[in-house]
Amino acid sequence: MVIALSRRLLHAALLLLALSVFSFSLLHLLPGDFAELLLIEQMDGDLPDQATLDRFKATHGFDQPLWQQYSIWLERALLGNLGLSFRTEDPVAEELTLRLAATAQLAAAGLAIGVLLGAGLGVAAAVRPGSLVDHAAMGLAVVGMALPNFWVGLLAILFFSVTLGWLPVAGYGHLANLVLPAVVIGTSLAGVIARLVRACLLEEFGADYVRTANAKGASRSRVIWRHAVPNALVPMVALIGLQVCKLFDGVVVVETVFAWPGIGRLLVESVLGRDFPVIQGCVLLIGGISVLTALVADCLVMAIDPRIRGAV
Amino acid sequence: MAGLAGLVGLVGLVLVGPALAPNDPSEIRFSQRLIEPGAVFPLGTDHLGRCVLSRLLHGLQVTPVAAVTVVALSAGIGSAIGLAAGYTGGWLDRLAMRITDGILIFPAVAMAMVVASLIGIGLTGTIVSLAVVHWAEYARLVRTMILAERAKPYELAARALGAGPIRILVIHLLPNILSAVVVLATVSLAWAILSFSGLSFLGLGAEPGAAEWGRMIADGRTHMRTHPHLVIVPGLAIALFVLAVNLLGDVSASRQGYASPRAKRPPSRKSRKKE
Numbered sequence: 189m190v191i192a193l194s195r196r197l198l199h200a201a202l203l204l205l206a207l208s209v210f211s212f213s214l215l216h217l218l219p220g221d222f223a224e225l226l227l228i229e230q231m232d233g234d235l236p237d238q239a240t241l242d243r244f245k246a247t248h249g250f251d252q253p254l255w256q257q258y259s260i261w262l263e264r265a266l267l268g269n270l271g272l273s274f275r276t277e278d279p280v281a282e283e284l285t286l287r288l289a290a291t292a293q294l295a296a297a298g299l300a301i302g303v304l305l306g307a308g309l310g311v312a313a314a315v316r317p318g319s320l321v322d323h324a325a326m327g328l329a330v331v332g333m334a335l336p337n338f339w340v341g342l343l344a345i346l347f348f349s350v351t352l353g354w355l356p357v358a359g360y361g362h363l364a365n366l367v368l369p370a371v372v373i374g375t376s377l378a379g380v381i382a383r384l385v386r387a388c389l390l391e392e393f394g395a396d397y398v399r400t401a402n403a404k405g406a407s408r409s410r411v412i413w414r415h416a417v418p419n420a421l422v423p424m425v426a427l428i429g430l431q432v433c434k435l436f437d438g439v440v441v442v443e444t445v446f447a448w449p450g451i452g453r454l455l456v457e458s459v460l461g462r463d464f465p466v467i468q469g470c471v472l473l474i475g476g477i478s479v480l481t482a483l484v485a486d487c488l489v490m491a492i493d494p495r496i497r498g499a500v
Numbered sequence: 501m502a503g504l505a506g507l508v509g510l511v512g513l514v515l516v517g518p519a520l521a522p523n524d525p526s527e528i529r530f531s532q533r534l535i536e537p538g539a540v541f542p543l544g545t546d547h548l549g550r551c552v553l554s555r556l557l558h559g560l561q562v563t564p565v566a567a568v569t570v571v572a573l574s575a576g577i578g579s580a581i582g583l584a585a586g587y588t589g590g591w592l593d594r595l596a597m598r599i600t601d602g603i604l605i606f607p608a609v610a611m612a613m614v615v616a617s618l619i620g621i622g623l624t625g626t627i628v629s630l631a632v633v634h635w636a637e638y639a640r641l642v643r644t645m646i647l648a649e650r651a652k653p654y655e656l657a658a659r660a661l662g663a664g665p666i667r668i669l670v671i672h673l674l675p676n677i678l679s680a681v682v683v684l685a686t687v688s689l690a691w692a693i694l695s696f697s698g699l700s701f702l703g704l705g706a707e708p709g710a711a712e713w714g715r716m717i718a719d720g721r722t723h724m725r726t727h728p729h730l731v732i733v734p735g736l737a738i739a740l741f742v743l744a745v746n747l748l749g750d751v752s753a754s755r756q757g758y759a760s761p762r763a764k765r766p767p768s769r770k771s772r773k774k775e
Binding site (some may be wrong): 199202203206212214218253282330331333334336337338339342343345346361430433434435436437440444450455456458459460462464467470471475476478482489500 | 594614694724725
């Protein structure tokens with residue numbers, strides 16, 4: 189258990205290291221001299237002469253070997269200094285903290301809706317395979333996975349905000365603002381989760397131990413909830429964990445549609461505006477959260493299934 | 501057969517679609533802005549007076565073609581890496597799998613945006629970026645399949661007959677795993693269409709003014725209240741196309757026996773412990 193856990197932690201640490209190298213190299217992989225680019229940016233578009241450029245490089249350490257620049261950058265990043273935005277000249281770290289709160293609200297609400305709805309539909313479908321409920325749930329899942337979520341978001345605005353006038357069109361700050369974006373993220377997640385839950389449960393229903401439990405006269409609900417579900421939980425948690433890591437893809441688009449001031453919209457703005465310090469910060473934050481989510485999912489799997497503890 | 505007919509139908513639609521357009525998709529007519537659907541413009545015009553139906557039909561050769569390119573690139577790169585890793589094994593295999601594991605946990609579209617910020621946010625840059633984040637899916641699948649195939653007697657027989665590693669890989673092993681790659685390709689084609697049109701909606705991908713479905717939605721958004729069909733129609737096009745690709749994938753998967761791997765007899769306790 190301890191060995192498996194520490195190996196998993198080592199993997200996560202290596203992944204974070206690779207992520208930091210990727211984020212650092214974003215500026216250095218740019219075509220052309222990035223120090224010059226930075227300087228042009230700071231001088232509002234004027235082309236610097238060679239002497240100014242050399243002095244700029246010397247004061248900011250850009251003339252040092254790359255690994256030294258990396259270690260300085262990493263040290264600063266760990267202390268919470270991610271540089272200044274090219275566009276607004278605000279500290280990147282402050283901007284990220286502000287935005288993270290908004291994204292966390294949206295992601296948590298969307299995740300809750302997605303998991304509850306998806307698991308409910310999946311169990312209902314698996315309990316009676318081939319039934320009307322099953323066909324309806326799986327049909328909804330298939331259609332749901334084919335719909336682009338930015339389009340669903342716009343349709344939701346059209347219907348619930350413009351036509352019915354029930355909810356605000358876009359914005360941030362009130363609970364009413366949260367409803368539509370969270371539901372859009374949640375429903376797009378629910379389709380995938382419902383299919384996963386159904387597949388995992390159906391596999392368990394075919395197992396010998398379920399037949400044995402049935403033969404011994406255990407009630408239907410006992411077979412499902414005490415025998416099959418705990419066993420299906422292991423692949424379910426692993427697969428849902430992977431989906432949660434990918435949750436951010438939907439958040440980017442939905443935040444843009446609903447003018448939600450979160451990390452996703454910040455990423456879109458900074459990519460379109462070529463604001464590399466902000467992109468670097470977003471990569472570190474989003475990637476770091478993904479690594480941690482995967483780690484938590486693996487630990488959950490280990491906690492649920494004692495057989496896996498030695499093997500991960 | 502249904503799968504083949506569907507495939508031919510989809511490809512035909514992509515090839516013929518633009519020819520069916522009633523008007524020039526990019527001709528700007530300021531005097532005929534935001535016209536309601538009628539005889540000359542069956543689906544009306546957009547905010548620049550361009551024929552919506554014509555743009556929709558020409559869009560058949562933008563997003564689907566871009567998505568096919570993404571799939572071809574990632575399938576090519578990923579399969580090559582998966583083949584090499586699975587067949588050679590050892591440290592190369594371990595390294596390749598660590599890298600794919602790492603890539604697979606990150607949100608792909610967000611990372612594609614970051615890569616695109618480096619190599620360019622236009623059409624080519626976005627296609628390459630999506631492939632850069634997507635190849636790992638293929639590498640992982642191909643590597644697993646190769647591990648299973650190379651343990652079979654025919655590989656040993658081919659080796660005993662003196663076939664070299666390249667010949668074994670390409671002539672003997674590859675044809676046996678190709679059907680699995682094709683099934684993954686249909687799934688990832690649907691993903692690529694949704695991702696590419698999503699990125700175009702955000703302002704990456706297709707160039708401004710291009711007849712791309714995601715960008716049409718972004719353009720129509722400002723006039724959504726008065727002319728909702730400008731948003732509804734291109735979205736429907738995306739959804740129907742993705743749905744068709746998904747159904748095609750289901751058909752080909754079930755034909756090849758991949759439809760319900762979980763519905764088969766569950767593995768015994770013994771084999772499960774090894775995982």
